[in-house]
Amino acid sequence: MFGLIGHSTNLEEARNKARLLGYEEYARGDLDMWCSAPPQLVERITVTSPTGKQIEGAYIDSVFVPEMLGRFKTARRKVLNAMELAQKSGLDITALGGFTSIIFENFNLLQQQHIRNTTLDWQLFSTGNTHTAWVICRQVETIAPSIGIDLAKASVAVVGATGDIGSAVCSWLSQRTGVAELLLVARQQAPLEALQLQLGGGRILPLEEALTQADVVVWVASLPQTLSIDRESLHRPCLMVDGGYPKNLDSKVASDGIHVIKGGIVEFGSDIGWQMMAVAEMTNPQRQMFACFAEAMLLDFEDHHTNFSWGRNNISLERMEWIGAASVRHGFQPLGLEESQARLVNV
Amino acid sequence: MPILEPNSSAAVASRVDGEELPDFTTAQYKDAYSRINAIVIEGEQEAHDNYISIGTLIPDQAEELARLARMEMKHLKGFTACAANLGVEADMDFAREFFTPLRENFQQALAEGKVVTCLLIQALLIEAFAISAYHIYIPVSDPFARKITESVVQDEYTHLNYGQEWLKAHLHECREELQEANRANLPHVRRMLDRVAADAAALGMAKEDLIEDFLIAYQESLTQIGFSSKEIARLAAAALVG
Numbered sequence: 001m002f003g004l005i006g007h008s009t010n011l012e013e014a015r016n017k018a019r020l021l022g023y024e025e026y027a028r029g030d031l032d033m034w035c036s037a038p039p040q041l042v043e044r045i046t047v048t049s050p051t052g053k054q055i056e057g058a059y060i061d062s063v064f065v066p067e068m069l070g071r072f073k074t075a076r077r078k079v080l081n082a083m084e085l086a087q088k089s090g091l092d093i094t095a096l097g098g099f100t101s102i103i104f105e106n107f108n109l110l111q112q113q114h115i116r117n118t119t120l121d122w123q124l125f126s127t128g129n130t131h132t133a134w135v136i137c138r139q140v141e142t143i144a145p146s147i148g149i150d151l152a153k154a155s156v157a158v159v160g161a162t163g164d165i166g167s168a169v170c171s172w173l174s175q176r177t178g179v180a181e182l183l184l185v186a187r188q189q190a191p192l193e194a195l196q197l198q199l200g201g202g203r204i205l206p207l208e209e210a211l212t213q214a215d216v217v218v219w220v221a222s223l224p225q226t227l228s229i230d231r232e233s234l235h236r237p238c239l240m241v242d243g244g245y246p247k248n249l250d251s252k253v254a255s256d257g258i259h260v261i262k263g264g265i266v267e268f269g270s271d272i273g274w275q276m277m278a279v280a281e282m283t284n285p286q287r288q289m290f291a292c293f294a295e296a297m298l299l300d301f302e303d304h305h306t307n308f309s310w311g312r313n314n315i316s317l318e319r320m321e322w323i324g325a326a327s328v329r330h331g332f333q334p335l336g337l338e339e340s341q342a343r344l345v346n347v
Numbered sequence: 348m349p350i351l352e353p354n355s356s357a358a359v360a361s362r363v364d365g366e367e368l369p370d371f372t373t374a375q376y377k378d379a380y381s382r383i384n385a386i387v388i389e390g391e392q393e394a395h396d397n398y399i400s401i402g403t404l405i406p407d408q409a410e411e412l413a414r415l416a417r418m419e420m421k422h423l424k425g426f427t428a429c430a431a432n433l434g435v436e437a438d439m440d441f442a443r444e445f446f447t448p449l450r451e452n453f454q455q456a457l458a459e460g461k462v463v464t465c466l467l468i469q470a471l472l473i474e475a476f477a478i479s480a481y482h483i484y485i486p487v488s489d490p491f492a493r494k495i496t497e498s499v500v501q502d503e504y505t506h507l508n509y510g511q512e513w514l515k516a517h518l519h520e521c522r523e524e525l526q527e528a529n530r531a532n533l534p535h536v537r538r539m540l541d542r543v544a545a546d547a548a549a550l551g552m553a554k555e556d557l558i559e560d561f562l563i564a565y566q567e568s569l570t571q572i573g574f575s576s577k578e579i580a581r582l583a584a585a586a587l588v589g
Contacts (some may be wrong), residue, residue, distance in 0.1 A: 021578055025584030033587050036558035038566055042578055074555065081563060088567070116482050116560070117504060 001055035002300035003086040003094030004293045007064040007078075009246060009281060014065050021275060030249045035074045037063045039082040043088055044335040045094065045274050047297055048328040050216040055300045059276045060086055062100060063095040066246075069099070072107065079092040079103045080115050087124055094125050095242065095296035098245055101127040104314065105164075123307050126299065128292020131327060132264040133168035136243045138334045139263055140216055141177055146337060147237045147259055149215045157183035157214035159207060160221030160223055163265075167198075167317035168216055175198050175317060183210040186221070189247035219244050229253050247281070262335055269331035291334075298326040369551045371433055371489045374427035379549035384430045386543065388478060389442035391588070394506070397453060397469040404462040406450075408513075415509060418502045425495040445542065448535045449473070451560040452461045455585050463514065463521040464528040470510020472566050478503050480552070487551030511568045520571045526582065533585040536561070540586075544550045562586055 011031055021042060029037070043059040053226040062082035068074045079100050086094040096104055103109070104127075113120050144151050156173055160166040161184040173179045182202035186192050192204045211217065212233045212345035222324035229252050236257035242249035243263030254260045271286040282288040292309075299308055306324065309315065371375055398416035402409035430437050449468055456464035481500040485493055514521060540561070544554040561585050569579045 023580050025588055026580065029587060032555075037587055038557050038559050038583075039581060077556065077559065081559065085563075112486075116478075116499070118564075121414040209579070 002055060002296040003089070003090050003091030004057065004068040004078075004097060004296060005062055005082045005086060005094055005100050005101065005275070006059060006097040006166045006293070007066075009064050009066065011067050014063075014177070017276075024098070033068055034065060035068060035071065036062055036207070039063055039078070039085045040142075041085060041107040043154050043274055046157045046271065047268070047272055048270075049301050050188050050269060051249065051301075051329060053301055055297065057297065057300065058086075058089060058091060059274065060089075060094075060146045061070065061276070064099065064103075068167045074109055076109060076112070077108050078111055079107075079109060080120070082298070083120055083125060084115050084118050087118060087120060092124065093169060093296050093299045093308075094124060095126070095128040095292045097293055102245070103291070106163055117253070122310065123305070125310070126194045126292075126295055126307050127164070128290070128295035129164045130315050130319050131266075131295035131298065131323045132243070132291040133172065133234050133315055134324040134327070135266055135334045136165070136169055136218060136220070136263045138242055139170040139241055139261060139336075140173065140218065140239070141336045142334070143259070143261060144239050147239060149237060149239060151177055151216075154215040155179075155181050155183055155213050156218065157185055157210040158218045158220065159185045159210070160219065160244065161202075162186040162188065162195050163220055164309075164312050164315065166218075166220040167195055167313050168320060169220065169243075170195065170199055170202065172320060173202060175332065179216075181323075183214055185210045215239070217241070218285055220263075221251060222246065223229050231255050234258055259337060261337055265289070265337055266291050266294045266327065266332040267339065268294075269333070288335065288339070291332075292330050294327065296322060298323060298330060298332075301330045311335075364583065367551075368487060369487075369549070375549055377433060377435045379546040380430070380433060380435050382441050382496045382546050383543065383550060384426060384435060385439050385442035385444055386436035387426045387480075388423055388437055389431075389439060389446055389479075390473060391419045391426065394469060394473060394477075395419040395423070397465065397473075398506075400453075400457050401462065401469065403553070404460060404465065405513075411509070413502050415506055416418070418491055419506070421463075421504065422499045425499060427496055429489075429492040433489065445539065449532060449539075451533055452535070461524065461528075463524040464513060464531075467525055467528040468532055470506055471565060472532055474503050474507040475561055475564035476536055476539070476570065478507065478555055478564045480547075483547075483552045483556050484550065505551055506566065507568055511571045515572045527584050530585065533583070537586045558586060561569060 007192060008017055011034065015027045024038065040061050040063060041058050042061050044052060045057045045059060048054045060082050062078045064075060064078035070131055156179045158166050158170050161170050170182055184192055184195060184202045184204045185207050196202050196204060201246045210230065215235050216239045218241045220243045231253060240249055240253055240260045241263035242260060247262055250260050265288055266288045269289040277289060295309065299305065364497055388572060395416045398412045402412035453468045478500060481496050485496050488496055540554060540557055547554065547557060566579050569582060
């Protein structure tokens with residue numbers, strides 16, 4: 001059985017979702033009430049692969065909302081309590097969605113293995129980052145040529161290059177895709193230099209310079225609200241893959257010749273029939289989901305119940321290939337240009 | 348140059364974890380401790396009495412309930428020692444008054460022979476309340492109390508489990524009474540939590556943590572008993588919205 005730990009994009013959306021699902025008291029609750037609320041196993045889900053294999057899983061809402069990010073203890077508690085609920089619910093492999101895995105890593109929750117009378121078993125959890133990295137790379141490989149970018153001649157900037165997903169994307173694009181040039185952008189110089197050494201190439205650049213030189217920009221860092229991008233200085237055509245969380249690139253850059261797609265999203269071949277995702281921020285929520293969630297499903301389909309993506313910078317190209325093959329086999333497609341643009345029209 | 352947080356929000360800063368222990372010797376700490384400790388002692392005493400009383404309603408369970416009751420007396424002695432260790436005198440008048448609403452409801456249910464209500468009050472609500480408080484207390488407790496509390500909390504799970512199993516076996520005949528008893532008593536638990544919030548904070552225990560932990564233990568029991576997620580969210584809401 002697979003598990004998905006998710007959360008709403010903000011308190012207002014959380015309250016609307018609660019109302020829709022029949023949790024009226026939660027719908028009326030303020031932030032303090034949500035801070036005290038326990039995690040909820042809100043839905044059981046059945047998914048059938050084109051191979052005929054059927055798996056069952058559960059969606060757990062951690063009752064976390066990004067408004068809690070400033071409350072360190074609350075955010076930590078939400079993540080750990082949701083993980084405990086997943087473990088106690090007998091889920092074999094659970095993906096940490098949205099901010100959950102970010103909080104887990106940044107707050108160093110590996111040190112918090114004991115929660116009440118439960119010892120968390122890390123083998124039961126995955127960040128889903130291997131699948132996310134693979135999906136982002138496939139999106140670059142398939143969409144860039146379709147809008148007239150020849151990757152063999154292209155410069156690809158990876159913003160957030162030294163992160164878990166970013167470094168995996170850099171390795172794949174340089175070793176498997178064979179892009180002409182990688183532009184490495186991140187906050188800290190020392191990890192950037194280590195990455196450059198490991199890749200045997202790539203140019204380290206500040207963000208502004210990288211943006212003026214790139215044909216493709218992969219964003220795997222969340223964008224600060226204050227970030228402003230000078231559209232006129234960008235290449236045309238230019239492909240922007242918004243692979244961070246939350247996804248908010250469209251409003252900053254979308255215009256003629258600049259194609260923005262949602263990175264790290266997959267579409268399943270048939271409707272899943274879940275309620276939770278029906279209120280998520282997807283164009284076709286019955287089929288589309290974060291690739292990290294899909295990773296838990298894939299690991300369950302493959303009976304590979306282990307923390308496939310865990311820790312930082314452990315993603316190998318072989319693992320990306322393995323999860324990619326499973327993704328194709330079980331009917332998942334990386335989100336294409338059309339699906340992303342359909343969303344732009346809707347917004 | 349904008350500041351980039353690799354794969355994260357700028358709002359999530361890296362933090363080094365580590366609970367800070369309060370100073371157990373201050374007058375302020377001891378003052379708060381005199382009430383919290385008294386509540387714990389009174390809670391254990393009432394738990395003892397309640398299990399013996401429930402045994403009169405279900406005589407075939409009297410022996411097992413007497414065994415649970417004896418455990419509560421052992422806890423009472425342990426927590427009394429904790430106060431002595433810190434040189435604090437428990438404020439028992441405060442504690443007796445603190446438990447009045449739940450005690451009166453329990454006694455009324457007992458008089459009416461309502462075993463389901465009695466079990467909900469004692470074996471679910473009070474035990475879940477105790478479990479959450481002990482779990483939150485352990486990381487901020489003094490070394491002496493920590494050892495005692497750690498052993499007690501395991502016992503309390505046994506008690507919660509007892510009530511849970513009995514109610515699970517009788518759910519078909521007690522669903523409505525459980526819902527009614529929940530409605531009548533859960534708001535008291537919330538008010539009790541509100542009343543001790545300041546004292547608990549002086550001991551390093553946050554109200555927000557207490558409520559969430561209480562609800563996790565309570566929800567888990569209701570799940571085991573056989574309620575659905577939505578029913579439980581509705582039942583538990585009384586503790587959240589006050």
